[in-house]
Amino acid sequence: MRDVATVVETVETAELSDTSANKPMRGAEVLVRSLIRNGVDTIFGLPGGAVLHIYDELWRFRDEITHYLVRHEQGAVHAAEGYARATGKVGAAVVTSGPGATNAVTGIATAYMDSIPLVVITGQVPLPVIGTDAFQEVDTFGITLPIVKHNYLVRDVRDLAAIVDEAFRIAASGKPGPVVIDLPKDITAHICDGPRRCHYDAASAAAPACTDTQTVDIIADRLINAERPVFYVGGGIVTSGAAYALIELAEKLAAPVTPTLMGLGGFPTAHKLSLGMLGMHGTYAANMAVSESDLLVAVGVRFDDRVTGKLATFAPQAEIIHIDIDPSNIGKVKQPHISLVSDAKPALEALLAAIAERGDGPLAAGKAARLDWWKKLSGWRNSVPLVCETSETEIKPQQVIEELHRATNGDAVIVTDVGQHQMWAAQFYPFKRTRQWITSGGLGTMGFGLPAALGAQLALPEQTVVAVVGDGGFQMTNQELITAIQYNIPLKVLIMNNGYLGMVRQWQEMFYDRAYSEVDLSISPDFVKLAEAYGAQGLRATTPAELTSALRQGLEHKGVTVWDIVVTKEENVFPIIPAGQDTRNMILK
């Protein structure tokens, strides 16, 4: 074994190699060049001992890659996620070893749960001291193992270029996800004189075509003839870019569509065939439709428990068709009657073609057979619409979202945190297009909203990006306001200030006899002053009139704005299906 001290020393004093691409270069340069080769021009991070060589190269390559210095590594990963969710591109982040890596874990898990493509570079202590409890050593590979699509501990600098290339392919291909590259410091210093080998590459870059024509034909026939069909669509529509195919298919069939929380924007909320969101806080019409449907066509969804409630009584009368890119998603929770493993877009396009082949006659007959279904659907819609509470004196949270919708002409990209405000934003901001809605659905990560909005705003400089956050979640990552200020990212942050950890308070009110255990946030900082301390515009509204003017004033402002919108303290999100219960136990108000 080599002497640890000498190894560490040589790492610390490693010299810069000459820089042209074909010449031998140190690992850190191989890394940065590989990032650039894979299309990275934006990276979020925060330096530390284990990544000093990397930061040295990032400095030298600063004209090709812009590094955004966050104030907490969780923010770096959420920002990279926001960037990825807004564009569909792979987001990139770099953090140091030990605490840098553990701070990044929440973001990585958030991306994993929502299938967001990321490449996260984590520094690591030098290879020879791994396993000795060295300063700032944690087993990042082991810690992140269950929350990544793939991860690496780099052991030879000659593998690095191939690893980075593969990491980007894996992150973006098939069902996307985060990939972590744990990079020991000595590797970033080692001189690379050429690649050692190319890695076995399991992930193909192209989305799988839809080749199962037999199943497509079966599904097409079912769709044409179904009397009570419902499309239940999720994040797969967004990832796959299948929104137009979905609209065309639904219109051809005159079949209703209900998106999940992650599928919002995948089908225009205002479309006449849209039933609105389904699930725990979904619309009455959407949930009733699923429970009475005879054909449930699930596309790019995973039968999440927040959607299905009690699984045994979910869509009890329906023949279930499940279309998903990930074979392991099929039958994971609910066994479908018919399944098709395919990316959503080619699958829907194949269905369109198959339906066209069958001619207009059967299509018209099918539509006629669905007239009764539409009567029922309209009945549900009209009997229990989503109601926007309004008041002359206090600001109702639903009203905030409606006002925001009006003030932004329905065009803003809405990024949320997690809690009641998230559900109200989902319910009351009608989305027109995919990637207009960015939220942490699977992990439900408080603190996601602000930094994710920062990443989205960077990716979409021409658009208005609004982070809708709670007074609780805002305080988990508000340090990133200074990142927005530093880089002139004109972020808009709307704090729905109800003085509570509202969603938890609602459950305590409804299911725990109003025992408000540890949810009171009435002692909070003055958010306007806080915003001003960061150098942002701070605006407060406590009445409906103030709300309208504050929104206008903030949207006109060119820089960062923080709205402290003081809303009704004890407002509840309705409808709600209590966790794990039958849809029919939906509580309407």
Added chain:
Amino acid sequence: MRNTLSILVADEPGELSRIVGLFSSRGYNIETISVGKTLEDGWSRCTIVTEGDAAIVEQILKQCERLARVREAKAVTSQPHIEREMALIDVNALTPDDRAEIKNLVDIFRAKIVDITHDRMIVEASGNKEKVDRFIGLLESFGMNEVVRTGYVAINTLMADKGSALQQTA
């Protein structure tokens, strides 16, 4: 239902923990696991025996196949197969009678005595689950000090292979 899964995985550090983690994080129990090199450089075969109905096994296999470094995952038990395990058994042999009786059992089970002292023996036995279990059961009365088992390895029979080859061409 007991199932034997055969997984072809890259011989790289960490890849085995990925597979094992997949089982534990989803609450699937591993009864035995064994890993060894294959004919192909850089690839190992991992044989895992697990409990679960057909749907669970299918789910496990799909999850395994999703891993970037897994090339193949199949249930050997879904077709005719041969399964073997080896056990090393440290058993008391206190009297000449006991020694003779153990020797007798060893012959019947085609096992092997691999070490011996005046009052103990180490016996090596291999075979399918039933055979090894029964052999150990019969040695119990002598008093056993330790049993070490390898876990199972399994391979589909040549007939099974032919069957699938025929199916493919048909």
